[in-house]
Amino acid sequence: xxxxxxxxxxxxxxxxxxxGRGPGLLVDVHLExxxxxxxxxxxxxxxxxxxxxxxEPALMAPDALARTLARIDDAPPIARAAPQEPGAAVAPIDxxxxxxxxxxxxxxxxxxxxxxxxxxxxxxxxxxxxPAERLYLLRIGPGRSLARHTHSATELTQILCGAFDDGRxxxxxxxxxxxxxxxxxxxxxxxxxxxxxxxxVGGPMRFDGRIAAFVGSLIGM
Amino acid sequence: xxxxxxxxxxxxxxxxxxxxxxxxxxxxxxxxxxxTSDELTNLLRAVASAADRPAFAVLFKxxxxxxxxxxxxxxxxxxxxxxxxxxxxxxxxxxxxxxxxARAQVSTWVxxxxxxxxxxxxxxxxxGAGQADVGIDELADAEAAGDAxxxxxxxxxxxxxxxxxxxxxxxxxxxxxxxxxxxxxxHARIADELGIPLGTVKSRIRLAVGQLRRLLDEFRP
Numbered sequence: 288x289x290x291x292x293x294x295x296x297x298x299x300x301x302x303x304x305x306x307g308r309g310p311g312l313l314v315d316v317h318l319e320x321x322x323x324x325x326x327x328x329x330x331x332x333x334x335x336x337x338x339x340x341x342x343e344p345a346l347m348a349p350d351a352l353a354r355t356l357a358r359i360d361d362a363p364p365i366a367r368a369a370p371q372e373p374g375a376a377v378a379p380i381d382x383x384x385x386x387x388x389x390x391x392x393x394x395x396x397x398x399x400x401x402x403x404x405x406x407x408x409x410x411x412x413x414x415x416x417x418p419a420e421r422l423y424l425l426r427i428g429p430g431r432s433l434a435r436h437t438h439s440a441t442e443l444t445q446i447l448c449g450a451f452d453d454g455r456x457x458x459x460x461x462x463x464x465x466x467x468x469x470x471x472x473x474x475x476x477x478x479x480x481x482x483x484x485x486x487x488v489g490g491p492m493r494f495d496g497r498i499a500a501f502v503g504s505l506i507g508m
Numbered sequence: 509x510x511x512x513x514x515x516x517x518x519x520x521x522x523x524x525x526x527x528x529x530x531x532x533x534x535x536x537x538x539x540x541x542x543x544t545s546d547e548l549t550n551l552l553r554a555v556a557s558a559a560d561r562p563a564f565a566v567l568f569k570x571x572x573x574x575x576x577x578x579x580x581x582x583x584x585x586x587x588x589x590x591x592x593x594x595x596x597x598x599x600x601x602x603x604x605x606x607x608x609x610a611r612a613q614v615s616t617w618v619x620x621x622x623x624x625x626x627x628x629x630x631x632x633x634x635x636g637a638g639q640a641d642v643g644i645d646e647l648a649d650a651e652a653a654g655d656a657x658x659x660x661x662x663x664x665x666x667x668x669x670x671x672x673x674x675x676x677x678x679x680x681x682x683x684x685x686x687x688x689x690x691x692x693x694x695h696a697r698i699a700d701e702l703g704i705p706l707g708t709v710k711s712r713i714r715l716a717v718g719q720l721r722r723l724l725d726e727f728r729p
């Protein structure tokens with residue numbers, strides 16, 4: 288049961304097409320698993336439709352229809368939404384069985400896992416068009432804790448499997464979290480199951496400890 | 509309009525028109541001149557099933573100037589807006605067969621196409637951080653798997669609810685919502701142009717979304 292969802296501001300920005308690529312992917316991954324938020328997104332899209340309907344028309348070029356018909360003749364109709372390309376659903380190596388690899392991430396390149404501490408691994412996903420986007424997978428063993436930290440910019444997290452408790456709440460599979468510089472936390476993974484999270488990081492994390500800060504700076508978080 | 513009359517059997521009760529006093533949000537021509545939602549759906553069906561060019565011409569006349577208006581309002585230069593509006597309508601032709609009236613009204617569907625083309629264009633030209641496209645086609649599959657019944661609103665309930673909310677909201681809230689969500693203006697610029705504090709921009713958006721949500725929740729079982 289999903290307990291934590293993206294807030295209205297975030298979904299509204301996504302429905303309007305104003306979210307950055309990394310945050311947008313995080314929201315899309317959440318939407319895949321959350322019917323409640325899909326319904327909310329559709330509400331906002333309907334708002335877009337109503338505003339379009341009521342909006343002020345702009346004058347089109349005199350030959351606009353003829354040119355559009357020419358475009359149509361150049362390209363055949365699309366029968367149905369294109370099916371997923373076969374072989375596109377490549378999960379990272381060593382991905383836990385039974386945890387679906389999000390469809391929204393299928394175009395990302397996923398390098399191999401890297402060590403960042405006992406029972407902790409990470410990798411940075413790259414988007415073909417936006418290599419600078421800071422998108423990470425974090426994989427933390429049961430009972431392990433991340434170093435205590437806050438954030439220099441908003442960090443969005445989507446939990447793919449397992450659960451952690453950071454003192455504010457317990458976040459489980461499918462949950463979404465948004466944390467900014469007001470949130471100072473130490474996520475601790477619950478015993479029994481490793482936790483894998485997808486994170487979109489707007490700016491560097493600020494770790495309390497110097498060693499954690501050093502490791503963080505090495506991996507670019 | 510002759511073509512619309514010919515294609516659309518009898519004018520059904522224009523339900524949404526009765527429900528909405530669009531006066532709050534519209535400066536568009538006489539609503540009596542506008543095709544109803546059912547008419548638009550029938551025109552689109554004619555395009556999908558029979559590649560009906562006269563039907564497409566009616567859709568073009570209705571939507572292309574509105575899409576261009578939307579793009580210009582969201583800061584797209586006029587020439588590019590003309591180009592993207594034509595491309596949006598070409599997409600309407602090509603994707604007509606995948607339109608599902610159970611999921612959205614035509615105007616909402618056209619809004620999402622225009623939005624996604626606009627995002628693609630930003631990404632291709634590397635201006636801005638590269639927005640996220642919203643995975644609507646992918647989400648459709650997830651939805652086909654079956655959304656929980658308590659999350660499901662019928663298309664007409666959602667679209668009516670949104671129009672009622674727009675008609676009932678104070679103009680100052682609609683104005684901020686339109687600028688922020690529809691035109692993609694940053695909150696700081698809205699505050700600047702309207703001469704109101706930043707906090708007021710945020711609270712007006714929150715109030716507007718809250719009201720929209722309350723109205724739509726009334727429809728949810």
